Structure formats: structure tokens, C-alpha cells
Amino acid sequence: MAVSRPVSPRRLTALVSSLIFLDMITWLAAVPLVPVWQKEFGLSDDESGLILGIYSFAVLLCAIPAGYLADRFGARRMTLIGASLFILAAPAIAFADTFWLLVLVRVVQGACSAITWSAGLAWLGGAVGDDYRPRGLSIANATATVGTIAGPLLGGPIVSHVGLGVAFGVLGGLVGIVVIWALFEPGGERHPVTHHERQGPFESLRRAAKPGRIQIGFVAIAFVALMMAALQLLAPLHFDAAGLSSATIGWIFTVGSAFSVLSILVVARLGRRLNQTRALVVLPIICGGLVMLMMIPLGIPWYGFLLIAAMCLASPIFTISYAACADGARDEQIGEGGVFGMLNAVWAVGSLLAPIIAGFISQQGPSWVMYALVGVLSVLVMFVLRRSEAVVTAASRAGYDPLQ
Numbered sequence: 166m167a168v169s170r171p172v173s174p175r176r177l178t179a180l181v182s183s184l185i186f187l188d189m190i191t192w193l194a195a196v197p198l199v200p201v202w203q204k205e206f207g208l209s210d211d212e213s214g215l216i217l218g219i220y221s222f223a224v225l226l227c228a229i230p231a232g233y234l235a236d237r238f239g240a241r242r243m244t245l246i247g248a249s250l251f252i253l254a255a256p257a258i259a260f261a262d263t264f265w266l267l268v269l270v271r272v273v274q275g276a277c278s279a280i281t282w283s284a285g286l287a288w289l290g291g292a293v294g295d296d297y298r299p300r301g302l303s304i305a306n307a308t309a310t311v312g313t314i315a316g317p318l319l320g321g322p323i324v325s326h327v328g329l330g331v332a333f334g335v336l337g338g339l340v341g342i343v344v345i346w347a348l349f350e351p352g353g354e355r356h357p358v359t360h361h362e363r364q365g366p367f368e369s370l371r372r373a374a375k376p377g378r379i380q381i382g383f384v385a386i387a388f389v390a391l392m393m394a395a396l397q398l399l400a401p402l403h404f405d406a407a408g409l410s411s412a413t414i415g416w417i418f419t420v421g422s423a424f425s426v427l428s429i430l431v432v433a434r435l436g437r438r439l440n441q442t443r444a445l446v447v448l449p450i451i452c453g454g455l456v457m458l459m460m461i462p463l464g465i466p467w468y469g470f471l472l473i474a475a476m477c478l479a480s481p482i483f484t485i486s487y488a489a490c491a492d493g494a495r496d497e498q499i500g501e502g503g504v505f506g507m508l509n510a511v512w513a514v515g516s517l518l519a520p521i522i523a524g525f526i527s528q529q530g531p532s533w534v535m536y537a538l539v540g541v542l543s544v545l546v547m548f549v550l551r552r553s554e555a556v557v558t559a560a561s562r563a564g565y566d567p568l569q
Contacts (some may be wrong), residue, residue, distance in 0.1 A: 232506020453543020
């Protein structure tokens with residue numbers, strides 16, 4: 166459907182944020198359902214882990230192709246395709262009655278997620294003005310954080326109260342409403358750089374990997390993905406060893422998520438007044454320092470405070486990375502969709518590897534080793550990021566404006 170009216174940055178931000186919110190709910194609603202599936206289908210722990218992890222693996226496989234197709238055929242069109250598939254994939258989990266059907270549904274849901282985060286954000290980033298883009302991407306990421314809170318609520322208490330079919334049927338209905346809304350939103354077809362001027366996928370990857378804004382976003386988000394995925398395993402184990410209940414552990418993470426939303430909204434408020442490259446250089450080293458301080462045995466309040474502080478400072482890295490990569494795509498004349506696809510793939514790799522590494526290290530020796538590794542990694546990341554920052558600064562001082 167062709168839409169000729171002007172783009173409304175606020176309305177388009179609300180649309181893409183709605184899709185991201187529903188995606189995050191779908192992703193994390195499965196976590197409280199694992200014990201249910203184990204009882205009903207006799208799943209082993211390994212099979213349960215596969216059901217949870219296959220979602221991120223599907224994101225890893227589909228993110229880059231989804232972004233490239235968004236650049237080739239239009240971000241709006243690709244988003245509509247993924248969201249239409251999402252209408253069926255979101256509630257399908259309620260009707261999967263075998264292990265392999267659960268795996269298949271989660272793969273399709275992960276593919277829809279990859280399209281949303283690659284094509285959907287490319288639609289938003291390419292259709293709104295340069296001044297509004299950081300704010301729009303920040304709001305979308307803040308909505309994602311809210312979704313991390315709502316997802317377990319849907320899969321836990323809401324499913325327990327209304328049933329699996331009703332809960333996920335309503336979720337599918339909400340996705341359908343958003344898809345109908347998306348049909349009437351413009352943008353997502355034309356870009357500051359026309360398609361025939363854009364680079365192919367391999368050339369885009371080469372340009373993205375060299376020092377500059379895109380590399381800064383990639384390295385920063387890789388670090389924070391590794392750090393947060395490791396803490397999502399190590400922190401609950403630490404709290405459990407100290408005698409805290411699962412409900413208390415859940416509330417600690419909920420508080421951390423709430424403060425994360427606030428920190429992202431502050432970034433959104435600052436918009437272009439925030440020096441993106443400087444923030445992405447500084448925040449990882451601060452987060453790494455907080456993680457290393459978690460090794461000091463000063464009790465649960467101290468550990469909990471540092472965990473919440475790390476979550477609060479790590480969350481803006483996601484939104485700033487997307488904004489930096491959107492600007493970097495214009496620097497290098499490559500598509501926003503392709504860049505966002507690569508960025509999502511980087512996140513998926515970190516999210517997949519960190520729990521495995523952290524679990525192996527904790528099983529083989531003291532857990533403080535992983536905290537120390539995160540700290541050392543943050544120092545290495547800082548040196549890489551400072552090199553890229555120097556390239557961006559030199560280009561700025563030379564009077565080169567990549568957005569012109």
C-alpha cells in the first residue's frame with residue numbers, strides 16, 4: 166500500500182517501538198514456561214536450554230540478510246513482511262505440543278525479531294530527520310527494556326490466570342493491530358543514499374569493520390552484550406548462594422530494568438547534545454569497573470547496588486550504538502538496514518557465548534575469574550574505541566560532514 170502523506174516522527178517511533186515491545190515480550194515470555202514444558206513434554210535441561218537459546222541463534226542467522234533485504238527492497242516493506250509473519254508466530258507457541266514444534270516456533274519467532282530490529286529500526290532511522298533520529302532510537306530501546314519486564318509477567322502470572330491459549334492469542338491480536346497500523350505509515354522506501362549508490366554486503370561489512378562510528382557501535386554493543394549475558398547467569402547464582410528467593414532475585418532485576426529505562430530516556434532527552442562517540446568510549450570502561458567491584462565481598466546490598474548500577478549504565482550503550490551506526494551508515498554510504506543487521510548479529514553472538522563461557526568458568530573454578538575477565542575486556546575495548554574515536558574526531562576537525 167502506497168502512503169503519500171508526510172512522515173510523523175513521533176507516530177513512526179510509536180509504531181516501531183510497539184513492534185519491538187511485542188517482540189521482547191514474546192522472547193522472554195518463554196522463560197517462566199520452561200518448567201511447564203518440562204512437565205508436559207518431559208524435556209531435559211539441555212532441551213529446555215535449546216528452546217530458549219534457539220531464538221537468539223535465529224536472530225544471529227537472519228539479522229544480516231534481513232537488513233540487506235530491507236536496503237534492497239525497502240525497510241517498510243520488509244518490516245511489514247516480518248510483522249505479518251509475527252501475527253502467526255507469536256501465538257503459535259501456545260499450540261506447539263512437541264519439543265521439535267516448540268523449537269520450530271522459536272526459530273520463526275527469532276527470525277521475526279531479526280526483521281523487526283533490522284528493518285524496523287532502519288525504517289525509523291531512515292525516515293525521520295537527523296535531529297530526531299537519536300531520540301526515536303532511544304525511545305525504541307527504552308520500550309524494549311520495558312518489554313523485558315512485561316515478558317516474564319505474560320509467561321508467568323498472566324498465563325497461570327487466563328491460560329496459555331488466551332494469553333498468546335491476545336498477543337497475536339495485538340501484533341495484528343500494529344500491522345494494520347503499519348500499513349498506513351509512510352517512509353521506509355527512500356533513503357539519503359539511493360540504492361544504486363549503496364555498497365554490496367561484503368563491501369558494506371569491510372567498511373563497517375574499519376575504524377569509525379560503526380566500529381565504535383559494534384565493539385561497544387559486543388562488550389555490553391557479553392557483560393549483561395554473563396551477569397544474567399552469575400548474579401542469580403550469587404544471590405541464590407546467599408539464600409535469596411527467586412522472587413527477590415526477580416525484583417532486583419526488575420528494579421535494575423526500571424532504572425535502565427530512565428537512563429535511556431535521559432539519553433533520548435539529550436538527543437544530539439550528547440557526544441555519541443565519547444559516551445560509547447567512556448561507558449564500557451565504567452561498566453567494567455563496576456563489575457570488578459562486584460568481587461569485593463561486602464554483602465548482598467553492595468553486590469545488588471553494583472548490579473543495578475551496571476544495568477543502568479549499560480542500557481544506554483544499546484541506544485547510542487544504534488544512533489552512531491545510523492550516522493556511520495551515512496558516512497560510509499551503506500544501508501541502515503545492513504548496518505543494523507550486522508549490529509544485531511554482533512549482539513546475538515555476545516548473548517550466546519557469554520553464558521556458556523561464564524558457566525564453564527564458574528564450574529571449573531571461582532566465579533570471580535569471570536568478573537575479572539569482564540574488567541580486563543573493558544580496558545581492551547577502551548583502547549579499540551579510542552582509536553575509532555580519534556578517526557571520527559580527525560574527520561570532524563578536517564571539516565568533513567558525512568551527513569551532507
